[in-house]
Amino acid sequence: MFDALIAFAALLALIALRLPIAFAMGLAGFVGFGVLIGWDASLAMVRNVTYETGLHYTLSIVPLFILMGNFVTRAGLSDELYTASNAFLGHRRGGLAMATVVACGGFSAICGSSLATAATMSKVAMPSMRRYGYSDSLAAGSIAAGGTLGILIPPSVILVLYGLMTESDIGKLFMAGILPGIVGVICYMGAVRYTVFRNPESGPPGDRLGWRDRLRALRGVWGVLVLFVLVMGGIYGGVFTPTEAAGVGASGAFLFALFRGTLTWASLRTILRESAETTAMIFSILIGALMFANFINVTGMPSDLTGWINEMELPAYAVIAMIVIVYLLLGCVLESLSMILLTVPVFYPLVLSLDFGTAFDPQSVLIWFGIVVVVVTEISLITPPVGLNVFVLKGVLPELSTRTIFRGVMPFWCADIVRLSLLVGVPAISLYLPGLMGR
Amino acid sequence: ASAETTLRMSSWLPPKHPIVADMMVPWIEEVKKATNGSVNIIILPKALGAAPAHFDLAKDGIADVTFGVHGYQPGRFLLTQAAEVPFLGNSSEAISVAYWRIFEKHLAKANEHEGVKLLALMTHGPGQMFNTQRPITSLADLAGMKIRVGGGLINDLTTALGATALLKPAPASYELISTGVADGVFFPKESIKSFKLASFIKYGTVVPGGLYNVSFFLAMNPAKFEALTKAEQDAIMSVSGEHFAKMAGQAWDRADKAGQADMEAAGVEIIDAPEALVQGIAEKAAPMEAAWIAAAKEKGIDGDMVLKDFRAEIAKLEASN
Amino acid sequence: MTTDRSVQPAVRPAAKIWLNRILGGLAAVILFAMMVLTFVDVIGRYFFNTPVEGGFEITELMLATLIFAGLPLVSATDGHIAVDIFEILIPNAVSRIKEALINLACAAMTGVLAWQLAIKTGETVGYGDVTAILHIPIWPVVAFMTATLVATALILVIRAGVVLFPRNR
Ligand code: NA
Ligand code: NA
Numbered sequence: 012m013f014d015a016l017i018a019f020a021a022l023l024a025l026i027a028l029r030l031p032i033a034f035a036m037g038l039a040g041f042v043g044f045g046v047l048i049g050w051d052a053s054l055a056m057v058r059n060v061t062y063e064t065g066l067h068y069t070l071s072i073v074p075l076f077i078l079m080g081n082f083v084t085r086a087g088l089s090d091e092l093y094t095a096s097n098a099f100l101g102h103r104r105g106g107l108a109m110a111t112v113v114a115c116g117g118f119s120a121i122c123g124s125s126l127a128t129a130a131t132m133s134k135v136a137m138p139s140m141r142r143y144g145y146s147d148s149l150a151a152g153s154i155a156a157g158g159t160l161g162i163l164i165p166p167s168v169i170l171v172l173y174g175l176m177t178e179s180d181i182g183k184l185f186m187a188g189i190l191p192g193i194v195g196v197i198c199y200m201g202a203v204r205y206t207v208f209r210n211p212e213s214g215p216p217g218d219r220l221g222w223r224d225r226l227r228a229l230r231g232v233w234g235v236l237v238l239f240v241l242v243m244g245g246i247y248g249g250v251f252t253p254t255e256a257a258g259v260g261a262s263g264a265f266l267f268a269l270f271r272g273t274l275t276w277a278s279l280r281t282i283l284r285e286s287a288e289t290t291a292m293i294f295s296i297l298i299g300a301l302m303f304a305n306f307i308n309v310t311g312m313p314s315d316l317t318g319w320i321n322e323m324e325l326p327a328y329a330v331i332a333m334i335v336i337v338y339l340l341l342g343c344v345l346e347s348l349s350m351i352l353l354t355v356p357v358f359y360p361l362v363l364s365l366d367f368g369t370a371f372d373p374q375s376v377l378i379w380f381g382i383v384v385v386v387v388t389e390i391s392l393i394t395p396p397v398g399l400n401v402f403v404l405k406g407v408l409p410e411l412s413t414r415t416i417f418r419g420v421m422p423f424w425c426a427d428i429v430r431l432s433l434l435v436g437v438p439a440i441s442l443y444l445p446g447l448m449g450r
Numbered sequence: 451a452s453a454e455t456t457l458r459m460s461s462w463l464p465p466k467h468p469i470v471a472d473m474m475v476p477w478i479e480e481v482k483k484a485t486n487g488s489v490n491i492i493i494l495p496k497a498l499g500a501a502p503a504h505f506d507l508a509k510d511g512i513a514d515v516t517f518g519v520h521g522y523q524p525g526r527f528l529l530t531q532a533a534e535v536p537f538l539g540n541s542s543e544a545i546s547v548a549y550w551r552i553f554e555k556h557l558a559k560a561n562e563h564e565g566v567k568l569l570a571l572m573t574h575g576p577g578q579m580f581n582t583q584r585p586i587t588s589l590a591d592l593a594g595m596k597i598r599v600g601g602g603l604i605n606d607l608t609t610a611l612g613a614t615a616l617l618k619p620a621p622a623s624y625e626l627i628s629t630g631v632a633d634g635v636f637f638p639k640e641s642i643k644s645f646k647l648a649s650f651i652k653y654g655t656v657v658p659g660g661l662y663n664v665s666f667f668l669a670m671n672p673a674k675f676e677a678l679t680k681a682e683q684d685a686i687m688s689v690s691g692e693h694f695a696k697m698a699g700q701a702w703d704r705a706d707k708a709g710q711a712d713m714e715a716a717g718v719e720i721i722d723a724p725e726a727l728v729q730g731i732a733e734k735a736a737p738m739e740a741a742w743i744a745a746a747k748e749k750g751i752d753g754d755m756v757l758k759d760f761r762a763e764i765a766k767l768e769a770s771n
Numbered sequence: 772m773t774t775d776r777s778v779q780p781a782v783r784p785a786a787k788i789w790l791n792r793i794l795g796g797l798a799a800v801i802l803f804a805m806m807v808l809t810f811v812d813v814i815g816r817y818f819f820n821t822p823v824e825g826g827f828e829i830t831e832l833m834l835a836t837l838i839f840a841g842l843p844l845v846s847a848t849d850g851h852i853a854v855d856i857f858e859i860l861i862p863n864a865v866s867r868i869k870e871a872l873i874n875l876a877c878a879a880m881t882g883v884l885a886w887q888l889a890i891k892t893g894e895t896v897g898y899g900d901v902t903a904i905l906h907i908p909i910w911p912v913v914a915f916m917t918a919t920l921v922a923t924a925l926i927l928v929i930r931a932g933v934v935l936f937p938r939n940r
Binding site: 033057284 | 802
């Protein structure tokens, strides 16, 4: 247990030195395993982790969902989503920001990554919010926060990794993310309302459209709907597994981009290449995290932790509250993917050992906990000082200061805490839809 | 020996799986008792690698003790396929004990387990046919059905029988069956329960002696084994080898009974394979057995004699029970 | 980004072309093929009861190739995620030395990994490890992983040099 804590501290120090996170985790894992077990074994361990993570069938879902998101953006579906939600909401005060949040939610239904969602929507939504005189902080805040929905509303790369680590049903995890995602959209709209209530100048109303124009705009959304129904319907209807869904979804998005004439040889090459680079970046982190997780495993920390908690006989929900607080703290400094990969192996045996009475069956506990973990991870994406969605926005719009974006994100962060409490307190929000599956 | 040694076991199966709960945990207790508490084995909370890596985990000292499936690493183990052929026997206890005996008599000299200290071998109970579509009474019923299999000889046999083989890891079975991607599985009865398939499976066909089997090993890092005292080594081996095969085989047989009860409770319709179906399977399996015998010959092993000895040993053990 | 080839030494564009064309092109082709393979597999299985034989093991081999083809590309563009919240506190010169050291450290780690995968390549050759259905030998993919790790280590060493001695233009 003590060795594990030292290693965690060393890891954070290495990360603060600006060592890439993937390398920091790999190094900490390698050295820790070497000290505890032996150096030859540790060398063999890093060799085996690298080899088997590279050749891991289920992980093929990662590049294919990334590819799907990139094709979808190329096909222009993100613009149509924004136009449609704007037609309904734009004329209200703060309406463009609310439309941004709704469009982010819609885009999340066809994109597996939060960073991609934020990057895409910043290009789509920022120009018109600026045109209508929105404050930079509200505009940027709504995109950074709305973008986090990408990993909660299915498809989601993070839910897949969680499912692999805990041996939970990935199809059920996807189903479980839908309602909490909608709750997230509603909470974020509340945050926009609050912001314009405090400062009406930050979000002036846009043009009001007639119903004819609204319906016309709505027609543009069918592409997104088709892809979402293709992916989720295919999983639910037994046509393919969640792993295969990524390949089918990417193919569908490719066909969309092709038939809309938005693909050229050059753009196809760029999309494929960028997706491949993102894949390599994610797998570096994955491989590093698995090395570190193997070390944590041999320290016995997960079982020690479970033993202590059981000894203290805390009520189950108190333990969950403690875990959530740990996540919120880690979320200040850790990147989302590494956070999940590092902590889930430690916490999930603990959660499984908790006594919730008759509230869940064992499999549902892990589904519900997965949603809670993903929501705290979403929060980490907009928590200073290391909020990746904020950095993504800063990358796309360099003239914005990080401080402005974080200020704009504040109300959304509070809305997230409200949503988190709701999801922890009312597990049915997460478990209702998956409960309908597989009967 | 006064010093206490703690060995780490890596397990790729959940703690409640029969292999862990009813075979590994009791064996660990036996090791502790046989060594008067000087060798203590702990099961790590999580596996240190994927299921196919578990031979290498023990070889490279990443973990001290592991168990695994020979067929998960295609190309490495040939002779252990002797335990995968159809119609071996109706009880895991008899097959596993006979397997250890013929291994020591015929197969050990080929040294296929080089790099680890082999502690024991076993097979699960007879593998059978389960599906969600229709009762299987002939090869025609099997035609075109999508069946999840776990690799090894059964993969080729499934294709030869006219079904479509979906080779996926065992834990993927729930996903494949519950979503309808696969129509059926080839599994021992036990697995229908442990992978929670009973509510989806509607039909089972039981082949006398089993349609296939899976060969497992229990292994230890050789350096860790050498570091123990001679007395400790002897104590561990006294509860491994044939002793382990018997204990684990009995546990498999109990788990199969529990699987059978689970399916009966769920209303699964289970029938015995008609003679014509058994004949059909035998015809399709014969060339595969011949190919195995030819391949074994290249390793200097008389495969024909091995299979004959193996079957005779199983028959003897089943008769004595 | 535009590159003026006339003012750069010949080795840089050559290395860049090698990276971009070969590895970038390979990664792009493989990713597209993975997508098509899954699609054909699903369609074939659902409508015609004929899945692609061994489809999932081809996917596995392609995934490893894809990741490790992408690795040198990511490393060449500093695409790894790192946290730079404390950078403002550090003087420029110190920061440059630190950056160079970090690149060298990453190069060393990648080198160790390359050495280990060379060992793994030898093992997969020695054991004759093949895939389950199509019996495709696994060693060429492991050898490819080794080669790209070596390339990545070299790139990181070059990056250390570039950070330490930025050319004034
Ligand atoms: Na999503
Ligand atoms: Na953060």
